[in-house]
Amino acid sequence: MxxxxxxxxxxxxxxxxxxxxxxxxxxxxxxxxxxxxxxxxxxxxxxxxxxxxxxxxxxxxxxxxxxxxxxxxxxxxxxxxxxxxxxxxxxxxxxxxxxxxxxxxxxxxxxxxxxxxxxxxxxxxxxxxxxxxxxxxxxxxxxxxxxxxxxxxxxxxxxxxxxxxxxxxxxxxxxPVPQGLYCAIVFPDVDVPTRDARQMIRKSVQLKDAVVQWGNVAGLVSGLFMNDLDLIGRSMHDVLVEPTRSILIPDFYKMREMAMEGGAISFGISGSGPSVFAFTRDEQTANVITQKIQQHLKTLNINSYTYVSAVNEQGPQILG
The missing domain is CATH 3.30.230.10 (Ribosomal Protein S5; domain 2)
Structure with a gap:
């Protein structure tokens, strides 16, 4: 070294x-x-x-x-x-x-x-x-x-x-990262350019929507500090960006329904999409959710890739 x-x-x-x-x-x-x-x-x-x-x-x-x-x-x-x-x-x-x-x-x-x-x-x-x-x-x-x-x-x-x-x-x-938190990721192989997805976002928002969003961000951060997965789940709702960006993602709300019924804590869009992700309480649940969503996308003739991971707390690493 x-x-x-x-x-x-x-x-x-x-x-x-x-x-x-x-x-x-x-x-x-x-x-x-x-x-x-x-x-x-x-x-x-x-x-x-x-x-x-x-x-x-x-x-x-x-x-x-x-x-x-x-x-x-x-x-x-x-x-x-x-x-x-x-x-x-x-x-x-x-x-x-x-x-x-x-x-x-x-x-x-x-x-x-x-x-x-x-x-x-x-x-x-x-x-x-x-x-x-x-x-x-x-x-x-x-x-x-x-x-x-x-x-x-x-x-x-x-x-x-x-x-x-x-x-x-x-x-x-x-x-902080709560113990036992896992992430289930599904990438539907469809094209959603970041620039286009960003341009769709509203340039102004109503105060009542902003208040909801502020409360959810504060709740999510609090949940991380308190190691409270239920609070994290209750807080992960987006009234500003997701309603617009979800239009570009095939069967987004169906995938969310499948994830939540499968035991997910929360579900949403990763970045600008089209990848979606769910938080779960364990690795097994994350694996089951990714498999079910992937199978659903297959019925729509959409290829997809899945990843299951804990939060990576190391960042970059030297391989050689």
Whole structure:
């Protein structure tokens, strides 16, 4: 581990995994998110003699992602990082391995970006803390979807459950994770672009709806601190965003009905969708729910992917 913490490892490299995330957590649009154990993305990064940042390989994206350094979220974020630490003389080569679906609502761009930032920070000798790297990851989100939100990148970088109390100035708070809490995720393989889903959201809301939403966010955060799963479930309702975004997700309300009847604590959209998720009290219940929803989607001729995970409290990790 000494070599990883030493600046400029010659031509050596590092391989980093960063996790997928569930953003919004139903009632906390742009301010709440948590990390999961799977899926996630991997980045291999090495220092080279020629200054500049270059992506040499991308696998698993079906040709969707750009290799140009200024257009790819991973390399662009690394460029911002190197400029900030005044080391634009450094040469970096990046290989990106997409291990999770693009456009899933599970923070695909976030996982890649965080893996890259974590890797370059290690190669440079841990010049910044994970918290200090979040703004650079937000630059990647801005490039990916037009808005530099932190509800994916913050939990991916820090691990666990996070609250973004403020964006200006940026104020991120790590929240406790109740024991025994599991997440069941289903990704219906349909196209819901993040930019389009964000544009559908109402620009103004009625005060009575805002009051309901404030109460639910406060209730969810309180439930996390109190280890009260029932309070968490009662609080995870969204009157502002979900009614609009659910239109883009096939049979959303039927899937929610199936999850709740199957013993879920709560159910909602992950990020901008189309992935949906449920909180459960144990792993077995999460597995049963994902299987039933997947079978239902199959009757609609919709392919899907499922993931079951506890909340990932570690965040990025070095693989080699």
């Amino acid at each position: 000494t070599a990883l913490n030493s600046p400029f490892r010659g031509l050596g490299g590092i391989k980093v995994f960063a996790p997928a995330t569930v953003a919004n957590v139903v009632c906390g649009f742009d301010v709440l998110g948590f990390a999961v154990n799977a899926p996630g993305d991997e980045v291999v990064m090495r220092l080279v003699g020629k200054p500049g940042v270059a992506i040499t390989k991308i696998e698993g994206d079906n040709g969707k992602l750009p290799k140009a350094a200024e257009k790819n979220t991973v390399s662009a974020s690394v460029q911002h990082y190197l400029k900030y630490v005044d080391r634009t003389d450094v040469g970096v080569e990046i290989e990106l391995y997409k291990k999770m679906p693009i456009g899933s609502g599970l923070g695909s761009s976030s996982a890649s970006t965080v893996a890259g930032l974590y890797a370059i920070n290690k190669l440079m000798g841990d010049l910044l803390t994970p918290m200090e790297m979040v703004p650079f990851a937000m630059k990647g989100e801005e490039l990916a979807c037009g808005y530099g939100h932190a509800d994916n990148v913050a939990p991916a970088m820090l691990g666990g459950f996070v609250l973004i109390r403020s964006y200006e100035p940026l104020d991120i708070i790590k929240l």
